[in-house]
Amino acid sequence: MAQETTTLSSSAQQTRSSWPALWALVIGFFMILVDATIVAVGVPAIMRGLDADVNSVIWVTSSYLLAYAVPLLITGRLGDRVGPKWIYLIGLTVFTLSSLWCGFAGTITLLIVARVFQGLGASMMTPQTMTVITRTFPPEQRGRAMALWGAVAGIAGIVGPIAGGLLIDGPGWEWIFFINVPVGAVAFVLALRLVPRLETHSHRFDILGVLLSAGGMFAIVFGIQQGESYNWDTWIWGLIGSGVALMIAFVVWQRLNRSEPLVPLALFRDRNFSLSNGAILTVGFMILAMQLPFMLYAQTVRGFTPTQAALLMLPNAIVGIILAPIVGRLVDRYHPRYLAGFGLLVDAVALVWASLVLRPDTPVWQLLLPLTLLGVGTAFTFGPIGVSANRNLPLHQAGAGSGVFNATRQVGSVLGSAAIAALMESRLAAELPAMPGGASPSESEFGTLPPQLQDGFATAMSQSLLLPAAVIFLGFIVTIFLVAPKHLVAGRAGGSH
Incomplete structure (x- = not known):
């Protein structure tokens, strides 16, 4: 009886502390997701600062994403075994110290190595946020909690370039990494105080x-x-x-x-888990693959500063922030097929539209329209997909499910980064066979191009945007086959009597 009372008391304690704990965790989660995208706006500045070519700078992103993605399959399990709180704190420490290393890196090689350690820290942190949601929130509140998680993920992908632009034009590109140090310190203190200790489960690796x-x-x-x-x-x-x-x-x-x-294949017997993983793969691909060509176009063709280029994303961010709480309320009430499907289809349309207007002389307001529409689509994707993936998983598989889902999203980002790098290089070679002096586009130090080369460069970036548009449309097709969660089915059945 005493043990039962202790268990109930512990459960009540976890319920009371769920929302403060989640807010503490998403600060660190937001930081690592911003870091995954913030480098995109800094590509030209890093190339100039470290005397690197575009392919080397792409590895600054890819090395981070690869080191982030691969360990996710085991760090989710590690959280189940040791406790999500402690794995999160260790990962946050590694990430924060690696950010300091990135800022002081004097060569492109050192920066790439430091980014690997950043990715390892991020891989320890991410699954623990979803695990805490699954294990501390009752089923009827998980939708709102996961919507917050999804909103943070979506907004981070938008805010990253804006923050990057302001920092690069201000103190310098190194500060896109230095900024993580004070944020990481605050996140550590909050998580240490607010995140509860959860029961551990034994796992083999x-x-x-x-x-x-x-x-x-x-x-x-x-x-x-x-x-x-x-x-x-x-x-x-x-x-x-x-x-x-x-x-x-x-x-x-x-x-x-x-x-x-490492990956319990039994997880994929749940239809929504399997389909949601397919959908989030395309989302991860899209976010990275659209930012690189757009930021290079804005700075290289239009001559925008990093801040000006990043501020083109501001309407996108504002729309995402406004819609996030609205979508959060809808997640537990409507079929995920309609919410996520709408968001992914809107994303595909927005990217095709952006591709059509990416020209050297396009008025800025015409660039902002498809980017704003992209914010609408993104707001409807993360929350509904995340809820669909994890709603039916048993508690003892929460860590494994979180690890697989986040690994899938990061694998999409890695593939998106690699594929867009290859496509951009191919299209630049086709549209700009040689830069002045005979240098290839990938070897050139990007600044503002002379007028005679701007049209070819813009065309190459425009063509590159069609790749993430096609991939995100595949995600829309996947979401068509999502099934309604049990509580919605039960609700409809109850209403029919």
Whole structure:
């Protein structure tokens, strides 16, 4: 009886502390997501500051995303075993110290290495936020909690470039990393005080699964991103093929592993979990793949400063912030198919529209219209998809489910970064065969282009935007097959009597 009373008291304590704990966690979550996108606006400045070419700077993003994505499969489980609070705090410490290292990096190589450690810290933090939601909020409140999580994810992708522009034009590109230090310190204190200790579950770790997935992802991403640089030689295709083979071997091993696989394939028996992972993959792809060509166009063709280029995203951010609480209230009341499907379709339309108006002489107001529409679509995607993924998972698989879902989103970002880098380089080579002096576009130090080259560069960036548009449309098709959550089905059944 005493044990029961203790358990009930602990449960009540967790319920009371759920919202303050979530707010404490999303501060760090917001910071790491901003960091995933903030580099996009700083590409020209980092190239100039560290004397690097565009492909090297793309690795500043890709190395972070790759180090972020691969460990997510195990850090979710680690949170279940050690406790989400402690894994989150360790990850936050690693991320914050690595941010300091990034700011002091004097070469592109050191910056890429520091970004790897940043990604490792982020991978420890992210799954714990979704785990806390699943394990501390009652089912009827999880929709609103996950909507907050989703809104933070969506807004971070928009705010990142704006914050980056202001910092780059002010104290310098190094401050897009230094800014994380005071924010990380505040987030650490809040999480230490407000996040409850949760019951732990024993897990074994699938080391072979980690090696297979890490090797496969690295081979695929490196091959896609470096393919254009090596003229798509046979060994590049062999590397990509090897990566695919390793990922197939990973899936087979997960099925054969009778102990405790890294990815419990039983999770995918839930239809909405499987479909939501497919949808969030396309969202992760889209967010990274649209920002790089747009920011290069704004700064290189239009001659905007980083702040001016980033402020083009301001209407996008404002719309997302306004709509986020509205969508949060809708998530528990309406079919996720309609909410997420609407958002993804709007995103696809907005990107095609942006591609059509990306010209050297386009009035600024015509650029703002599709970007604003993109904010509407993004506001309707993260929350409904996140809720659909995790609503039906048992509590003991919360960490595994969170890890898989976040890993899927980050894999999408990694693939988006690699694919858009390859596509941009290919289109630049086609539209601008040689820069002045005979340099290739990827080797040139980007500044404002002379008028005779602006049209070709704008065309290359415009064509590149069609890739994320096509991928996000695939996400829309996936969401058509989502099914209504049990409480909505039960509600309709009750109303029919």
